[in-house]
Amino acid sequence: SAVISQKPSRDICQRGTSLTIQCQVDSQVTMMFWYRQQPGQSLTLIATANQGSEATYESGFVIDKFPISRPNLTFSTLTVSNMSPEDSSIYLCSVYRGGLFFGSGTQLSVL
């Protein structure tokens, strides 16, 4: 298992602003994953973050909109840039340790 701390837990933001979400894991991991869960929907992988290299983005997600940092083996950040109401979702950090484990998520509302 894994203990994953994510913050903020929720935020309400204005259109056009940016929010950075932080994710801290209890021990070192090679890869960290960022997911988006739109209201009432399933989970969609945004990108995979490997320490020391650029994140790998899934189709439909771009670095300019969702820049990711991975400065060490226990920490990552996801920024949601130039937000619009369509970005209102739960953003989840996860790691794979014999199974995929998630943080509690960041509930983002964009007005």
Added chain:
Amino acid sequence: QQQVKQSPQSLIVQKGGISIINCAYENTAFDYFPWYQQFPGKGPALLIAIRPDVSEKKEGRFTISFNKSAKQFSLHIMDSQPGDSATYFCAASGNSGGYQKVTFGTGTKLQVIP
């Protein structure tokens, strides 16, 4: 392309009854099939998982049944309790570019009524 199909979308079960959620997959390269439970305001939690070399796995009241030839698997919750009310996601994963890539089903919202 939706690679993991899940049904039903919602389910209402009486306390003490059996809840059954079904999933089907397409990609035969998948080699790990977990189920996740998600309560409102929380991240999904790994509930139980199975590999395709076994047909059934049981943990407490939760059982996964797996049919490799049909490419289907299901979650059974025996003696369902109101505390089981949550959204359940099936998933399938396989190696992709050196890591396990997980594909999720669309989710089933379970309500267990007293």
